[in-house]
Amino acid sequence: MATARFPGKTVDVAAGAGLNRSAPGLGRPLCVNGTPWILYLLEECVDNMWEYCSVVIGLVSMFCFLLSTLPQVYEAYRNGKVEEAMSFGFLFFLFSGDLTSFAGCYLTSQLPIQVVTVVFYIFTDLILISQFLYYKIKNSSSRKSPMLKWMCFMWCGAATLVLLALPKLLIDNSATLDTQSPATSKSVEITGYICGYVASVFYLCSRFPQLYKNFQRQSTEGTSYLLFALAMMGNGTYGLSVIVVLPALRGSKQTFIIKHLAWLIGSLGVLILDFFVTAQFVMYRKNISAKSNALLSVPEVEPLLCEEEELSVL
Numbered sequence: 097m098a099t100a101r102f103p104g105k106t107v108d109v110a111a112g113a114g115l116n117r118s119a120p121g122l123g124r125p126l127c128v129n130g131t132p133w134i135l136y137l138l139e140e141c142v143d144n145m146w147e148y149c150s151v152v153i154g155l156v157s158m159f160c161f162l163l164s165t166l167p168q169v170y171e172a173y174r175n176g177k178v179e180e181a182m183s184f185g186f187l188f189f190l191f192s193g194d195l196t197s198f199a200g201c202y203l204t205s206q207l208p209i210q211v212v213t214v215v216f217y218i219f220t221d222l223i224l225i226s227q228f229l230y231y232k233i234k235n236s237s238s239r240k241s242p243m244l245k246w247m248c249f250m251w252c253g254a255a256t257l258v259l260l261a262l263p264k265l266l267i268d269n270s271a272t273l274d275t276q277s278p279a280t281s282k283s284v285e286i287t288g289y290i291c292g293y294v295a296s297v298f299y300l301c302s303r304f305p306q307l308y309k310n311f312q313r314q315s316t317e318g319t320s321y322l323l324f325a326l327a328m329m330g331n332g333t334y335g336l337s338v339i340v341v342l343p344a345l346r347g348s349k350q351t352f353i354i355k356h357l358a359w360l361i362g363s364l365g366v367l368i369l370d371f372f373v374t375a376q377f378v379m380y381r382k383n384i385s386a387k388s389n390a391l392l393s394v395p396e397v398e399p400l401l402c403e404e405e406e407l408s409v410l
Contacts, residue, residue: 127141129143130142131148134151138151146341146344149340150341150344153333154333154334154337156333157331157337158213158330160326160330161213161326161327164326165217165221165224167320167322167323168224168319168320168322169223169227170320171318171319171320172224172227172228172231172318173227175318176235177231177318178227178231178318179228180313181309181316181318182228182309182319183305183309184228186302186305186306186309187221187225187228189299189302189305190221190302191222192298193296193298193299193302194217194221194295196291196292196295196298197295198211198214198215198217199291200288200289200291200292201214202288203285203287203291204285292358296361296362299362299366300362300365300366300369303369303370303372303373304369307369307373307376310373310376311376316376316380317380321377324373324377325374327366328367328370328371328374331364331366331367331370334359334363335360335367338360
């Protein structure tokens with residue numbers, strides 16, 4: 097189940113591999129030789145180097161996704177013209193992907209750390225969308241509106257409180273899904289995986305509006321490349337985490353690959369599209385440099401005007 101910002105990210109990589117998940121008191125065997133911190137944090141019995149590397153690389157991938165939107169939040173705050181640089185379609189598809197990924201995460205009873213992570217993604221999406229709408233309204237209005245700023249602060253504060261309480265409520269209510277009948281539980285799980293597929297499509301679609309926006313402007317000014325660079329690192333390390341665990345599989349490798357194929361394709365697709373975004377940053381860098389040089393050359397005219405005024409006085 098993909099539970100992160102871009103397709104394919106999941107901490108529970110070994111869940112479909114036939115590996116033992118140790119949970120004392122649930123009738124499962126104890127994890128004698130497993131890594132303690134992984135057992136405590138992820139409830140996974142990791143007892144060989146391949147699985148250990150897969151989990152560590154998967155956590156690196158999650159960490160990259162967690163940090164990916166923060167540089168863009170700062171860039172939007174510093175620049176103040178995010179509505180000119182960012183495509184709303186990019187933000188909309190990103191937010192839609194995180195919502196459907198969150199729904200799939202909940203329906204398939206993923207780990208608490210995954211639930212909290214997806215909620216954090218939704219929180220950063222709301223910040224980006226709020227910034228976009230705030231600066232769009234502010235820059236399009238000829239008058240300053242203090243009420244707009246207060247409304248934005250109140251909206252962010254209310255969203256923060258809701259999202260802080262949401263993981264606790266969902267984790268407490270997740271036990272109700274486990275007590276359902278096998279047929280109902282199976283249908284709920286299928287619905288969760290369908291949400292994962294839909295999330296992958298949303299994540300893939302998110303890149304096209306931004307690519308078109310950059311092409312239309314012939315510039316990437318106002319967007320942070322770290323957003324896409326960290327996303328590329330996250331998608332790349334996710335694919336690596338799946339490949340690394342293959343030698344340690346005790347079940348069918350084919351079944352494991354098929355189970356993760358949709359998210360691997362989605363992750364690879366986003367990775368390829370981000371290479372195109374990278375190419376745009378390289379191509380349009382000259383336009384930004386030319387614009388900066390033009391702005392820097394303006395003050396050089398002022399001394400000449402001052403000298404002419406002095407001569408006329410004499």
